[in-house]
Amino acid sequence: MAINKIMSLKEAVSQYVEDGDLVGIGGLSFWRKPISAIREIIRQGKKNLGIVTFVGGLDVDLLAGANCINRVRASFVGMELFGLAPRYREAVESGKLKVIEETEASIALGLKAVYLRLPFMPLKGIIDTDILKVRDDIKEFVDPLKNERLVAVPPIKPDVAIIHVPYADEKGNGNIAGAVWIDDDLSKVAKKVIITCEKIVETEDIIRLPGKGQIPMQKVDAVVRVPFGAHPTSCYPFYTFDPIHIKNYMKINYDEYFNTFIKPENIGDYLEKVGGIKSILNIIT
Amino acid sequence: MDYSIDELITVLMAREVTNTDVMIVGVATPCVWSAFTLAKVTHAPNAIFHYIMGNTFVYEARRVSLLWLENTAISRCHRIHNSGECTLELLPHDTLTTIEFFRPAQIDQYGNTNNTCIGSWDNPKVRLPGAAGIPDFSGFYSRGQSLYVTRHDRRTFVPSEKLFFRSGVGYVNGQMPVAGGAGPKFIITDLAYLDFDEKTKKMRIKTRHPGVSIEEIQEKTGFELIVPNKVPETKPPTDHELKMLREKVDPLAIRRLEVLTGKERDEHLQYVIENEIKMEKRVMERI
Numbered sequence: 001m002a003i004n005k006i007m008s009l010k011e012a013v014s015q016y017v018e019d020g021d022l023v024g025i026g027g028l029s030f031w032r033k034p035i036s037a038i039r040e041i042i043r044q045g046k047k048n049l050g051i052v053t054f055v056g057g058l059d060v061d062l063l064a065g066a067n068c069i070n071r072v073r074a075s076f077v078g079m080e081l082f083g084l085a086p087r088y089r090e091a092v093e094s095g096k097l098k099v100i101e102e103t104e105a106s107i108a109l110g111l112k113a114v115y116l117r118l119p120f121m122p123l124k125g126i127i128d129t130d131i132l133k134v135r136d137d138i139k140e141f142v143d144p145l146k147n148e149r150l151v152a153v154p155p156i157k158p159d160v161a162i163i164h165v166p167y168a169d170e171k172g173n174g175n176i177a178g179a180v181w182i183d184d185d186l187s188k189v190a191k192k193v194i195i196t197c198e199k200i201v202e203t204e205d206i207i208r209l210p211g212k213g214q215i216p217m218q219k220v221d222a223v224v225r226v227p228f229g230a231h232p233t234s235c236y237p238f239y240t241f242d243p244i245h246i247k248n249y250m251k252i253n254y255d256e257y258f259n260t261f262i263k264p265e266n267i268g269d270y271l272e273k274v275g276g277i278k279s280i281l282n283i284i285t
Numbered sequence: 286m287d288y289s290i291d292e293l294i295t296v297l298m299a300r301e302v303t304n305t306d307v308m309i310v311g312v313a314t315p316c317v318w319s320a321f322t323l324a325k326v327t328h329a330p331n332a333i334f335h336y337i338m339g340n341t342f343v344y345e346a347r348r349v350s351l352l353w354l355e356n357t358a359i360s361r362c363h364r365i366h367n368s369g370e371c372t373l374e375l376l377p378h379d380t381l382t383t384i385e386f387f388r389p390a391q392i393d394q395y396g397n398t399n400n401t402c403i404g405s406w407d408n409p410k411v412r413l414p415g416a417a418g419i420p421d422f423s424g425f426y427s428r429g430q431s432l433y434v435t436r437h438d439r440r441t442f443v444p445s446e447k448l449f450f451r452s453g454v455g456y457v458n459g460q461m462p463v464a465g466g467a468g469p470k471f472i473i474t475d476l477a478y479l480d481f482d483e484k485t486k487k488m489r490i491k492t493r494h495p496g497v498s499i500e501e502i503q504e505k506t507g508f509e510l511i512v513p514n515k516v517p518e519t520k521p522p523t524d525h526e527l528k529m530l531r532e533k534v535d536p537l538a539i540r541r542l543e544v545l546t547g548k549e550r551d552e553h554l555q556y557v558i559e560n561e562i563k564m565e566k567r568v569m570e571r572i
Contacts (some may be wrong), residue, residue, distance in 0.1 A: 010337045028312070028337075028338070031355070054368055056415070068505070072468070075415055075417045075418060076312075076414045076415045076416070077414055077415060078313070078414035078415075080312060080313035081315070081351065082554075083410075084411075084414065085414075087410070088412070089412045092409065092412040093408075093410070094458065095408070099415075101401070101415070101416065102415075102416075103416045103417070103418060103419070103420050104368065104417060104418035104419075104421050105373055105418070105421035108369040108372050108373055109373065111432070113322070114365070115486055123425075124425075124463065124465075125377070125421040125422070125425065125454075125464055126420045126421075127424075127463045127464065128451070128457045128462075129420050129452055129453070129454055130451045131407075131416065131420075138544040143319065148463075149463055158379045164554075177366065178339060178365070178367065179338065179339040179340050179358075179359060180367045181340065181367060181368045182367065182369060183367075185367065185369055211365070213322040229475075233566075234355060235289050236355045236359055237355075237360075240352045240353060240354075240355065241352070243351070243352060243558045244558065247555075247558070248552070282562045283352075283444045285353070285355070285356060285567050
């Protein structure tokens, strides 16, 4: 029987995301974040999730505002030129949300440690930073070969990874037409993987696309078609981030944001609330 | 020609670029992107952009943009790599001469920096974005670390004991970085160009910007700076540099978002957004 992993967003999130999971999120701050899946997680009221993402932005901020998360592993969380992440700030400053301090390398190595099946990876850059003071699972040790100072960083194993891509086939091959960041490694190490995509294409199309299936079918459990599924973040090559929506997000009261933009389950209804066709015309590349 | 602070800072950063550099364009740092683009179209035509937005290498120079950045960083690249490769392998490697500018929220006399929190880490008054990749790269660069600060004041320039969190490593207690790089080299601010004393590794005034006194720089710094006998004035931007920056590199002055605050900043952001949305061609002009 042909493999077909296509399902609805509701099914994918309820089936593969459990309370307490460490959720790996693809993309980078305002760029190719799986925001439609984030909204679904919030609608389903998931609790005590942990997040691991290379650079967090609107994804982490939305989840912090909705009280869905209790720990974040990211090298950076911010809203770029729009300012500090408001709900993330509030949640961390009030003690509701624990930050597990990471750097780009500690995340990249933590993921690599999982597929290399090593108990730790050695790292030099963070020696003498205060990160060692607030991470009791990171330890300095002496290099047995050269007798130099090194730091051991632990593996990071997400329970589920959620990645938005422009193109995927029904078997679960996902093609990223641009920056991959750590998404290929996230998909390698996560126990389960959900892909949301702009377009469902044939496997033959994936084979012909530059980069082919950076997220390969053997690792993917669910494929969900959500056009404009990264909105208000970008999805290259189709659209950039929505600066007007994000500017509004920085000012609006969270309950109002939830009622207007998170509650609508249907992507069409959501896009109508966002400003409809005119908003789309603003951001298409 | 008269110039503004964002123009001065951008031009000074541009002058640091050499013709063989890989120039790392970070996220949300339009001053840096403008500076690199200006360098590329003036004195460093062979320098190569590396965009974190994309993890890509790009050779050509195009106009700076807020919204259409992927149409430069990704569409025009000759190489995409993933973040693991970028962070762990390529950029910190010493076969590339890499230049990257970091903007710290706090910096001490030894060039240690904090981008993590204001107040104690356990109970922060302000949670800042975090260390990002700064410790992963900065300690390794053989040509040293380049820093800039758009508002030189005592909130940013603090003595070591008031650095709330060391997220970027400079000369810890006056020692060279363990990672093996050359350590912090200079800081460009709105008041001065500062560097570090070769012996003590403490911050020193190298040049003061036109119209700024040594007293003012010291007054706005939370620790004692080394002041050499001679502190010349910073060479101001030339007419050519200003013309290229204003007309070709960044005509919407997106870089100004890094120096403005409050209502003025909000209005300028709106101006940039409206103008970029109106663009018929969303691939930026090649310079």
